[in-house]
Amino acid sequence: MERELRVKEQSQAVHALPVKLKKNxxxxxxxxxxxxxxxxxxxxxxxxxxxxxxxxxxxxxxxxxxxxxxxxxxxxxxxxxxxxxxxxxxxxxxxxxxxxxxxxxxxxxxxxxxxxxxxxxxxxxxxxxxxxxxxxxxxxxxxxxxxxxxxxxxxxxxxxxxxxxxxxxxxxxxxxxxxxSIEAFAGETLRKRHRKLIKRGRHLPDLDAQRRHRARIAAKKLRYATEFFGSLYPSEVVRHYLQALGKLQDDLGWRNDVAVGEGLLKGLASDHEQTAAGVAYARGYLASRVAADHDSLKKLWKRFRRLSPPH
CATH class of the missing domain: 1.40.20.10 (CHAD domain)
Incomplete structure (x- = not known):
């Protein structure tokens, strides 16, 4: 029992704490x-x-x-x-x-x-x-x-x-x-990162996998930058922006997990013949999920495009 408790204590995942910056x-x-x-x-x-x-x-x-x-x-x-x-x-x-x-x-x-x-x-x-x-x-x-x-x-x-x-x-x-001043640097950086995502995400729901991946990376970098600098701006403005950006990034992240999973499943079926039938079912199911997600991604992207970065 003591060993189990030690393992559990060691295994507690540590999440990021909010970054607290000052305007000066x-x-x-x-x-x-x-x-x-x-x-x-x-x-x-x-x-x-x-x-x-x-x-x-x-x-x-x-x-x-x-x-x-x-x-x-x-x-x-x-x-x-x-x-x-x-x-x-x-x-x-x-x-x-x-x-x-x-x-x-x-x-x-x-x-x-x-x-x-x-x-x-x-x-x-x-x-x-x-x-x-x-x-x-x-x-x-x-x-x-x-x-x-x-x-x-x-x-x-x-x-x-x-x-x-x-x-x-x-x-x-x-x-x-x-x-x-970090304040001027943060404002300039957020505007630049926001514009980059808007550019890379043009026609986002219909992009091929490679260009959608680039848009996902841009979204991730923008989210981190907003979280790093968020304490410099009104909390409600930051919360609203991060909520829309987070939902968009989550959708793109899920699609990326599916893309990664597709590659892993192919390798699994190749290396383990007994998994072929199950792999085929999983791949077919995931492909249908991606196709069905088109309209959802379109709505998320449309909502985000209307926003401006915190200022």
Missing amino acids: DTIESAFRRIARNCLAQVHGNERGVGSGHDASCVHQMRVGLRRLRSAFDLFEGVVSTPTFLQEELRWIAGELGAARDWDVMLNSTLRTAFDGAPGDTDTGAVTQAAADIGKRNRAAAAAAVGSARYTRLAMELTRWVDEAGWREEMNGDQLAALDR
Whole structure:
């Protein structure tokens, strides 16, 4: 019982806390506050990922890493992130990615597809194979987070943020830019990100998979930026904007899960012949769901296009 309690404690997923900025913050102080907020989410889920028992910790650690990488991208014109850190962040995100993909496959995609399936549909072989693969990928993710390579990355990231390592290679003009008001920077950034999504999302419901994926990434980056800078604006304005953007992003995210799942299902049927019938049913069901979602996505996009970013 004591061991079970320890495992449960280690496996509690840590979600992101709201970022609290002040209007008199400089760009540098805001960047540091945002980076520390992201790192807290990443570090808070390390033990849970390492225990290998709760897939939600893998998901939340990936979210923390995506938020951190998005923050680096957001401030790249003022704060330059070392290539080493960028490459290592991509590495650990990739190590966690397969575990997350198979968790979504097992607990969302297949569960939705097989709920209410005819009794003669062979779903058990698909579910078992997906569960086995997911378990192996969670073990691989746990090994990556427990590795010396990840420990080095975590230490270097923390040191770089705490010691303002970005200052080491800066000249006078670049250092002066760090002291600009975050308020002006945030407003300019949100407008730019909003316009980018509007451009990439033109005719969104009818885009092909590749262009819709680019629109989804733009939506995700805009959402993170709005959450980072949201405390600088009236809460009701931010809430209304994030609600519309969040629903749009959720729909695009669901479609992306289906696209990823399609690839995983193809591989599953190829590697495990006994899953072929169940895979065929799941793929057919998901394709019908995507087709039926066209009008819903159209409405969500129309609603969002009428909005302006918080100001």
